[in-house]
Amino acid sequence: MKIRVLYEDNIKNGHKNYTTIEIPDGDYSVMLDIDYEQRLAEAKPEKKAEVQRCKTLQEMFDLMNSKEYNHWRRYHRHLGNPKTPYRKDDQAEDETDVMDTFADNSQEIERSNQYEYEDVCQWIRTALGKKQDWADMFIAVRIDGMSIREYAQICGDSENNITQKLKRVEKKLQVFFQNRQI
Structure with missing residues (x-):
């Protein structure tokens, strides 16, 4: 049924x-x-x-x-047309707030941004293959905005080493991206 x-x-x-x-x-x-x-x-x-x-x-x-x-x-039923229009010149004594009638799509935008972020992270992980620790480092420093010093302290590695790895990752991603465009 x-x-x-x-x-x-x-x-x-x-x-x-x-x-x-x-x-x-x-x-x-x-x-x-x-x-x-x-x-x-x-x-x-x-x-x-x-x-x-x-x-x-x-x-x-x-x-x-x-x-x-x-x-x-x-x-x-009444969200489309407020009974008293909003006036900026304060001639209306009424407390009507028209902003309540506009759609709030902030959650949809956040969700869309999150999907885009996940797609980019997945693309980076795919491009780097077996070097997932490099992918995590690149995502944390270049996308999430963590400082190299912070990331080096978390990993227990030197800042110079992290910087050199980031340069190699950027080069590898650039080559991967150029090969995908062809």
Whole structure:
């Protein structure tokens, strides 16, 4: 049996995007009973007579989907147009802050930067092959911004040795990158 479920994350600009889930055939009476008991417990005393047991699993999920959509709609319906426009000349006495209505995609940008960082690190590790300690050194010093002195203290190596290894790594990466471009 296939059922359609609506998750709050799948509501985009007021449009419902359902996720289809395949459930093996069987007796769903226990699930339907639990749903009925929960809705009955949540209902107001004067509305308890109107609560009915769902006959199918899809009917139960449709009820949940409409509840989820209505919750999303109630929260997002006024975000597009603030009632009082923001004024810079302080003529409006109202505390409306329009900045709350703009989308915050900072997490998406952070995630994208993290993926890019991981791709670059993976490319460096691939280019250096068996010299993973060199790759770690290059990533720590050149990409993460750790000082050569700090890295030398952590590794217990001399600064001069680290500097020479970095030059060799840069040369090797440059050759690897030029060969990949051809």
